[in-house]
Amino acid sequence: MTATSSPPARQAHPLRRVTRSRDADEQAHNLSQWDQRYDQLSPGSFEGSVTELWLPRTQVFVETANRALRQTCAAWPRSVWFGIPAARDGMMSMGGKPLSSRAVCIRDGGAEFDLLTAPDFNLFGIVVDRLAFADYLDSTAHQDLDRLLLQGDVRNLEPGRKESLCATLAGILADAENPETPGTDADALQERIFDALADMLLGRDTVPVPTTRTRLIHQTTVDRVRQYVLDNPEHPPAIPELCAHLHLSRRALQNCFEDITGMPPLAYMRSLRLNAVRRALRYGSGHRPISSIAYDWGFTHMSQFARDYKRLFGELPSDSLRQG
Template sequence: MLLTSDSQPKAEVQAAPLRNGAHQIRTVEAHDADDHARNLTAWEQSYDQITPGQFHGMLAELQMPQMQVFLEQTSQAVRQSCCVWPDAFWFGLQGHADSGRVNGRINGRLGDAGAIMVRPGNCEFELVTPVDYAIYGIVIQRNALLCVADQMGCRIDWLRLASAEVLHVTEPAKTACLQTLAYLLSEDDVCSERNPVASLELPQQAVMMAMLSMLDTSEVDRAVSNSFMRRQRIVAQARDYVLAHRDQVITVPELCERLHVSRRTLQYCFEDVLGISPIQYLRIIRLNGARRHLREGLSGSLTVRDVAADWGFWHFSQFSSDYRKLFGQSPSESLRQRTH
């Protein structure tokens, strides 16, 4: 367990001082994966769309003095590079109750319906989420969680929590936490846009208590094996090489030669860590990079052909066809939608 009880009784839980002013739920949608990534307040993120079709993302977010809670929904499978602000912990809870659904991966590790994900702030991590995915997120300042745990007579094993990626929790504790989050982010809740509240003392305390209940019943998932860590390194090295040579046509045999692994080993590494093949990955990372380049539009003289060449696509008609299949629009449409 990540919590231990002190022998001496503690005072009743008191919430920390709150800022003045009204609070309300912020709801925003996006039709581009990277736009959606930027909508989450105070996170450093970039998203690569994996599955074909138009992207649609929804975010409902509630900021509290020492905490952020949100519900994120994505229509397509996405690879996410994420980083939370320092001196905080992020907890992720899959929003679907159906245990038969495909689960997300954190740093290559496949979660399950009875687990939650966790990562400390200022530490980059990777998520791979499937089609039609919903995830509740809680970001809590470390000192705030420490204060409430201390008042409850509990001590948190911070070293184990910081090193954990997947925590197995009891179903009642997880269900109670999900119900609390769903209620807070509901449009019918007292914190909704139609009826903002001046104080979030009770909601913040409710989330803290739900989190401590889960941590009190949690078990850290088994340590990552050396072989899995090696597969993670190979995938990371492959990504770095592709991005460093983005204007070149990188092939799987070339990757194998550069990384000193067999084709079978490379295939196994990608399927185990990301759930896709190296060939799929090579195409997806370059197409997402080209889309990002097109939509940034840093130069007024930028053309689709320029961007295609910059990302190693020399067969222009094939690039346009693959681009439309993945994103549901042509490269020229993305260029016209570029951000200013």
């Protein structure tokens, strides 16, 4: 992935925008200053939106999507990302760690991480300038940001605290629509963000979420399979080939995928390849025939390919090509 750029220069007023998309990768590109790639995993036409707000040293956003996604993400450098998903227990994961309904995720900017999201997901995201937030914590609470972040990248909040935090963020986004109202200038809104995040980090009832060794092994296996598929696009591996490559039994491989993705390995690999074809159709040069692009990713039976493509994306490959 390419390096992300820095946040916009300091501004006196909030910068707010809303974007909507009907393609997962288009949605990934709509989030400013992030480096992302999305793969759609659940079938049907995609609909998503991003509402984002830029403050002097902070980005706040709400992202929604109606389909399950595998997201590879990196926020802008020298920042810290806080992700607050609205999801039922176990329906989402980050880096192989299952996210409960009370989970908050934390990751350093500039470093890639993976999210597996549920259908019809909704996520609050806050990205803060690392140095500015560290100075705020030091001056207001005499706390060290680096030490606080060592407590874990997934944490559970007590019932009611996560809802309160989301309500605070929703109120800030709403207030940013009325910049002439007293107390809604960019600096005031940013201080409210910093205060809410500090309260969450310093709360005694914030509990780090451990990861089992088995779960980490399963995540590593899925990551290796994904890379193997991407490195060998014209020759999608069969299950016996994968088992031999990974030194796993068929049952062990199945367990890894069911635990991490909730999908059989063949279905997951097919989704990766179909998403790769869709990117080429929508963002490629447009001069190559659909069949050639499909062959590039190991689809040799065009009628079956077209059926699989329409089942996953809700449209034919020719529709995607015309939109691209």
